Amino acid sequence: MTTRIPVPLTQFVVKMHSRCDLACDHCYVYEHADSSWRSRPKVIGEGILAKAAERIGEHAVAHRLSAVRVVLHGGEPLLAGPDRLRRAAEALRAALPADCGLDLRIHTNGVLLSRAFCELFAELGVKVGISLDGDKVANDRHRRFADGRSSHPQVLRAVGLLNEPEFRHLFAGLLCTIDIENDPVAVYRALAELRPPAVDFLLPHATWEDPPKRLPGEATRTPYADWLLAVHRLWETDARPFAVRTFESVHRTVRGLSSLTESLGLEPSDLAVLETDGTFEQADSLKTAYDGAPVTGMNVFAHSLDDLARHPGIAARQSGLAGLSGTCRACPVVRACGGGLYAHRYRADNGFDNPSVYCGDLMTLINGIAESGGSSSTPAPVPVQGGRPLLSTALAPAQLDELARGYGGAETVAALGKAQLSLTRAMLAAAWDASGQGRAAAWGLLSELDGVAPGAVDAVLAHPYARAWAARRIAGDLTVGLGPLAALAAAAAVRAGRGDSVPVPVRGGWLHLPTLGRVAVADGEAVVTGRPGGFEVRAADGSVTTVLDQPLRRIRLAGGWTVALEDLDPLRDSHDHPVAERLSEAELLGWTGALREAWELLGRDLPAYAEGIRAGLATVTPLRPGPAGRDVSSAARQAYGAVGIARPATAPTLALLLAHEFQHVKLGAVLDLYDLYDRADDRLYFAPWRPDPRPLEGLLQGTYAHLAVTEYWGTRTAAYDGLAGEAAERARAQFALWRRYTAEAVERLGESGALTGLGVRFAQGMGESVTPWLDVPLPAAAERAAERARAERTAGAERVERMVEA
Known part of the structure; x- marks a missing residue:
């Protein structure tokens, strides 16, 4: 047995209750090959919950996990009751180390969802996903009570609760299982009317032993792809009103990026399941293959998550291209498809060494989506040195x-x-x-x-x-x-x-x-x-020409930093402000002197920021001057390593602008790698320093940039300690103002309810940075000046807020 863990486990499904109040005839838990649910306790025990939390916590510590996702599941998890759900959430949060975020979710059929449950989930930070197959006709085809009654009205009521303003931030999305007898247009329209943040369209579980439904006399060999492509066309026409992991994963994987779902792409699986009896299992979808397919022989008391990660079945879902059948490895869309969902490859005579039973549908879907976006099904060769991945999340915790x-x-x-x-x-x-x-x-x-x-x-x-x-x-x-x-x-x-x-x-x-x-x-x-x-x-x-008429000019600064003054590239107009034309020799000399002085100030006043600036800021793009008295600067999201600045009147201001804008550059790069917030959140938030509301990313970006602003004025204030004069008073007043603004903004981010587990951890880091500055004593005059400025800004924001509400 191997002792190495190729991929730590970061996603966990915890079965809170093993029974369900619906009798859906397409359910893989109760209606497919595996029957282990019959012998399991109905409700997970307190001791099992506590031990599971301990195991997840120790795994997070051992592998320095930055975040884990836990889904409370079933059966129907709401049957476990609010007390058991509360204890599960509290145990998990208490067991995780302080530097590991928790993305906690519950997946429910919605029948029992009530205001009391929503208030509990709001308190505990639990996001809620709902199963719904479309309009009433579509949903009633499978999702009924045991006596045949429709569950549709109860599910609509549950979604309505989640769409109320006080609970909207809890709404994780809808899960829709495809039935090709249902009209894809009607299903899409019914789901879209509910304004979900996301919809997962799932292929019904099937294997080569129990193939998926086919309609009599159907004219196509790929009905599931046709159904999904019909939905995809509507989704694109409507400008993608909600996230769809399947579609977005195809768009990503055909371009060499990572998939967002285990049913596509070659990313290794990092999922484990805990049943109500304390046993560990592999992915639930394996229940559709054969009786006992998900079994690992391990339990939460006798085995660690490291033990589970070494299980051959889990390792098989982490082996990428090498773990696929020969047919899959030779397929032109294999990097997008990834062989499909592991369970869908099963055949009795050779196990999972097969293409997906949906192979034709997956190829048609991938090609159809790629072609609709103007892409071929086999992307053009990509410059990739030495087989390195196109996108690497190469940040240690x-x-x-x-x-x-x-x-x-x-x-x-x-x-x-x-x-x-x-x-x-x-x-x-x-x-x-x-x-x-x-x-x-x-x-x-x-x-x-x-x-x-x-x-x-x-x-x-x-x-x-x-x-x-x-x-x-x-x-x-x-x-x-x-x-x-x-x-x-x-x-x-x-x-x-x-x-x-x-x-x-x-x-x-x-x-x-x-x-x-x-x-x-x-x-x-x-x-x-x-x-x-x-x-x-x-x-x-x-x-014929062999020399540059206008070379790109670079300035070498002390300490080994060389920065280009980019005044030539036609695409440098990516900033929010007009760019300057080619600098004259006099302007170049002015920039050279200003940058040298600003760099010296950064090394003195912001040494902890200067090191990163030297390593990552390669280009300064001169901008045209703004209105008189207004400094102009910008960071373009699609131009990592560059900032745009109109040269200010003083070097200290240039130093501050460089630090401020490079904060935006860094955070933009982080957001390209990690989801720190719910991108479906469409609310607007007031930043303490602005009169107009901004999307959550705007508040996050501004807060992050003002960490550097706060520290800049804090160090300037320290330099003026005991000194009088206009410059000293201004530094103290600015410090008093920006430390308060930034602390308030961090607090608003935490209260938004829209941060992911990793985002919560990131915001906590920002709080740790700004909080010590709040304890620095300042003269009363500086505090009063800051309070006046803050009161004026707050009054302006309140006026705007009333106008928005009106």
Whole structure:
């Protein structure tokens, strides 16, 4: 038996009750091959709950888990009663270490859901998922009481409760099991009318021994794919009004990203199930294969979760491509499909060494979704060095904690940069794939160079605005054309210096080579050739150029930080403010002096932030000045490593703007890797420093940026300790104001109820950073000045709030 744990377990299903108040005829627990429910206790015991919480807690500590998800399940979990559910939630929270978040959910048929249950779940932070198969006709086909009565009215009442303002944040979504006899349009419309944050459309459980339903005389061999594609078309037409994991997983996996569900993709399973008798089982879906299929022979008292993670059945669901049948491994859509749900591969003669019984449906679904988005079913070759994954969540829990407190040293920020480079590669692949150009010269050269000169490709793709083109193309903006991708390939060829050539379209008389500069060239198609130590550009008119007319200018600062002043790239207009044109020599000198002084101030006043800035901020894009007296700065979400700033009047202000905007850059990179909040939350929140309400991400971004602002004014205040004067008084007043604003914002984030378990942990880290500043004594005059400013802002926010409500 192996002693290594390939993947720690982070998702747990805890069976609270083994019976159900409905008699759904498609239920895998009671109606399929496994009959173990008959011999199990109806309700999970107190001792089992306590031991389970202890096991999960020790597993989290041993593997330094940043978060775990626990789903309270059944049967019907509400039958366990509110007291048992409360004790389960409290035991789990008490057992987990302080640095591990808990995403706690309950999945119910909704029949027993009441206001009292919702109030309990609001108190305990439990999100609620509801099973509903569509309109009344669709739902009544399977989800009935034992006496045949419809459950539809009770389920609608439950969803109505969750849609009330005080409980909306608890609503996790709906789970709909597909029946091809149901009208997909009617099902979709019925579910969409309920305004769910998410809907999971599930294939009914089936195996090669017990195949899925087929309709008599049906004209298609893939009815489940056709049903889902009909829903997908409506979902896209309606601008994706709610999350659908199946559709989003296909969109992600065909572009090399991770799946959001175990039924697609090649990600290893990290799920375990605890039954009411204390036994550990594998995924519940295996109950559809054969009697005893999920059994592990382990229980919560005699076995740790490490023991369970080593079980051969769980390991089999963690082996990726190697664990699939030969048919699957040879399939062109295998990385998107992943062989389908493990249980659906079962055949009596060879176990699970088969494609999914839904193989044809999955291929048709994946191809159909890919084609609807302008993509082919087999994505174009992606530059991937040495087989490395396209997107790597390469942050250790300690690094995420470091970032949560607002900081991030060189190693942590380098890890963020590595993940961003992977994401840039994936987005470029998706955008190029959607272009339909196949192995055109630019893409083919990038792919080739990635194998022989990976450093050259990395240097170009790490350019902050390399991804801006891909983001615009993916968003449907085709006005940017394909030229920027060709320019990236040309820049990589120049850096590689091997003699490779690539044609690049030229418009407006300039050929831009990202990370290098630009050349004045006649419009048309120029051919760029990389030479050892240089390059050659042959224009459409036959002229040849071997030098940059306007090189990208870089400023070397003390301590090894080199920053580019990007005033050339056509895609640098990704910021919220107009960009400056090419800097004059006098403007360049002004920027050079200001940056050198600002960098010295950052090292003195914000040393814990300066290290990350040096490691991750590669580019400053000059912006046009704002209105008189207003400083202008920006961070673009699709331009990691860059900030836009209009040079302010003083170096201290520039230092503050650099720190403030790089906070946005870091948090944007974190949000690309982790869900810190419920993205379906559509409420608006007031930040203490703004009169207008913002989405939750806006509040989160502002709070995170103001951690640095608070520390900046805190250290400036300390420097003025015992001194009088206007500068000292201003520093104290600003410190008093921003420490209070930031602490209040952290509190609002915690009260939102929309943070994930990991998001709660992240907010706690922010709180740990700002709280000590609240204890720093300040003169009464500074506190009064801060209170006046805060009162004025609060009054303005209240006026806006009344207008919004009206």
